[in-house]
Amino acid sequence: MPQMERAEWLNLNGTWEFAETQDNNDEQFLTAETFPDTITVPFCRESRLSGLQRTGFMKNVWYRRTFAIPADWKSPRIRLNIGACDWITRVWINGTFIGRHRGGNVAFGFDITEALKPGKNTVVIHAFDDTPSGLQPLGKQSNREKSYAIFYTRTTGIWQTVWLEGLGDAYLSDFHIIPDPDRSRILIQAEVDGPSQGLTLLAQAEAAGKTVGQDETAADWRNIHLTLDLNEKRLWSLDDPFLYDLVLTLKRGGQVIDQVKSYFGLRKVSIQGAAILINDQPIFQRLVLDQGFYPDGVWTAPSDEALKRDIELSKAVGFNGARLHQKVFEPRFLYWADRLGYLVWGEYPSFGANYGNPVVNVPITQEWVEIVRRDRNHPSIIGWCPFNETPPEAGEIQRMVIPLTRALDPTRPVIETSGWTHTLADPEVLDAHDYNQNPVTFRQKWDDYFTALPIPARYAPSSQGLPFFISEYGGIGWFEAKDRESWGYGNNPKTLEEFYERYAGLTNAQLDNRNLFGFCYTQLTDVEQEKNGIYQYDRTPKFDAEKLRVINSRKAAYEENPPIEVRKITPSWKVLVGAVPDGEQAKEWRYVLNPPGGSWTTLDYDDSAWNRGRAGFGRKEGWENRIRTPWTGKDIWLRQKFEYDGSPFDTGALVTHYDNATEVYVNGEKIWSREGWNNNYEGFQVTEALHQVLRQGTNVIAIHCHQDEGGQYIDAALLIGEAK
Secondary structure (H helix, E strand, O other), rough: OOOEEOOEEOOOEEEEEEEEEEOOOOHHHHHHOOOOEEEOOOOOOHHHOOOOOOOOOOEEEEEEEEEEOOOOOOEEEEEEOOOOOEEEEEEEEEOEEEEEEOOOOOOOOOOOOHHOOOOEEEEEEEEEEHHHOOOOOOEEEOOOOOOOEEEEEEOOOOOOOHHHHHHEOOOEEEEEEEEEEOOEEEEEEEEEEEOOOOOOEEEEEEEEOEEEEEEEEEEEOOEEEEEEEEOOOOOOOOOEOEEEEEEEEEEEEEEEEEEEEEEOOOOOEEOOOOOEOOOOOOOEEEEEEOOOEEOOOOOOOOOOOHHHHHHHHHHHHHOOOEEEEOOOOHHHHHHHHHHOOOOOEEEEEOOOOOOOOOOHHHHHHHHHHHHHHHHOOOOOEEEEEOOOOOOOHHHHHHHHHHHHHHHHHOOOOOEEEEOOOOOOOOOEEEEEEEOOOHHHHHHHHHHHHHHOOOOOOOOOOOOOOOEEEEEEEEEEOOOOOOOOOOOOOOOOOHHHHHHHHHHHHHHHHHHOOOEEEEEEOOEEEEEEOEEOEEOOOOOOEEEOOHHHHHHHHOOOHHHHHHOOOOOOOOOOOEEEEEEEEHHOOOOOOOOOOOOOOOOOOOOOOOOOOOOEEOOEEEEOOOOOOOOOOEEEOOEEEEEEEEEOOOOOOOEEEEEEEEOOOOOEEEOOOOEEOOOOOOOOOEEEHHHHHHHHHOEEOOOOOOOEEEOOOOOOEEEEEOOOOOOE
C-alpha cells in the first residue's frame, strides 16, 4: 500500500495454480494433488493477461501457490493481504482455515502467523462470485453472458495484488490524517492491534529530507491522537501537488515495534454558499468519467505505468480530475493522482444490486466503510459518491450510508447518489446527468435551472443554495458507421469539425454558467462496445488533444464569480392547477393523442369529446409511481379548466416535469415553451405572462408535449404567490 509501507513485504503476484467450478459444494481443491490450470495473479480469469481469457459465468474459482518467509525477516507476525477479490473470499494456509471476507472491491488481510511452518508454505484462496444474483454490487460488470450497452466484461476472483507483510507483536492497523492548512498542521487519529501496554507512537513529518514537524503520545488501543505543527507550510494544489513524507513509529521502551512510511498533502475542501472551494479557492472541476477498464486486464491495469499514463492522457486534453466511475480504483492510481495533482471523486460500484431486497444493505454498507477508511488520506480525493443512478428503493440505504460517510470523513462533501433518485432531507451537493446533444437547448436548460423559482419540497428536493454540477454529459459517439456493435449518445457527428463544434458548445455552456462548480464529460476512453471516449480503448488518440485542451481549460465563470453568497427566496404559494405531488389538488385533464385542430388552447373550445385522465401522463423509467395515465406515442394535447379568484400576486410559476419539447398556454396565449426535457419537477418564472392572461373566474391551461426519444412524461402545476 503506497500510504502504509513497511520494510518487510513480499509480492505474491505471478503464476498460481487455478481451478473453477459451478458447484458451490465442491471443495476438492483444498486437498487436490494438482489443479487443472494456471493463472497469472492479479489478473482475473476473464482477462487476456491472466492467460485464460474465459468470459462465461463462473461461481467458484480456486487459487493455490507455495511461498517461503524470507530468512532475514525479523517480524514476529505475518499478514497475508489481498488487494481485492470478487466477491466472497476464503483463505487457508497449510490446510488451516484462516478467514473469510465479503466484498469485491477493497483490500483485506489475515494474520497467518500461527498457521505457518518453516520452509515452504501453501496458500489456497477460494472466491465465490454469483454475478446475476442481485445480491452483490457489480458496477459495470455485465450480468448477461456477454457485454451489452453500458455493461462490460466481468471480473471474477482476485484482481489486485496479493502480498505478505511483516508486523510487530503490536502494529498500526489504521490511521486517519486530517489536514489543517489554516493552522499549518495535521491531526492524526491512529489505531493499534495487539498489546498496547507501554507503547508510544512517534509521528514525524519530513520535507526535502528534513523534519518539519513531530509529536509523540501513548499508543492506547484505537484512541490515539497526535498533532503535528508544521514549521514549513506548502499547500497541495493542482499546480503544485506537494506531498510531505510521514513516518509513524511504534515503540516499547527504546525498541521499535512497528514502523510505517506514508505521506500527506496539506489541503482542505470546504463549501461556502453554492461553491466548493479547494484551499479557499473556487477551482472549477474539469472532470472526465473514468471507468478504469483495460482491453487486456479488464478491471486491472496492466502496469503501474498504465495507471499513471491514464492521468497524463486526461490532463493532456485539459481535464484536471475524474469521477472514478462504478469502480474502486487501485491505491496506486490514487498515489499517482496525489503525485500529479489530479482531483477525483471516489465512488462505489453500486449497479447490479437489487435494492428492493434489504439483504444487500449490510454488505454494501460494510464494504463502503472499508473503502472510505482505505482512501480518506489521499489529498486527490475531494468528494465521495457512494451511489450512481439508483432506483427509488435505494433510498433507505442511501439515508443510512450518507451520514455514516460524513462521520467517517467530515473533511469532504458527499453526493448522495449521482443522478436520479435523491431522497436525502439535507443534501450538501447535488448533480444531474444530461446527455442532450444540442448545445443550444442544453445551455438554455441549465441557464433556466438557476433562475428557476424555488418550489415547495413536495415537487422535488431544492438545489437552491447548494453546490451543483452536471456529473455526466456529452458521451459523443465517434466510430465507423459500419460498426453496428458500437454506440455513443446521440447521433455520431459526420465530421471531426462537427464533433469539435458540439463538444465546445456543450462544454462552453457549463464554463459560462457561474452556478456550476464543474463538469464531467463521458468519458476518458472507449470501453468495449461503448465508443464515446476521448481516446480509443487501447489509449491511442481519436482527436486533436490540443484542440480539446483549449476548449476544456478556458477560464470558467465560476472561477471569476463563484456563488458564495446565495440569497434564498421562498414565496408563499397558492395552487391554481395541481400536479401529481399536490395530491387532491391535482384534477382530471382532458387529452387527445392526435392533433386537435382549431383554437384548442382557448377557453371556449369544446373538448367534451376528448379523453379524461389524471397526470402524470407517459412511460418513463423511474417514474412509474407518478404515472396515472399511460402515454406511449409521440404527442399529447392536454386541457384543464381552473378558477382564479382575482387575488393579487407578485410571483407566478409553472412547475413542470416535461419530456420532451413542451408548449404551455393559458386562455389561448403561450406563456412558456422549451425544447429538450428535464428529469424532475422545476419551477419556471411566468409572472409577467400570468399578469397579462389570467382573468377572475374560469380559465383554461392547455399543453402540447412532443416526445423525441427515450421515455415520455408530462405533468404541470400553476402557482401564484407573494415573495417573502
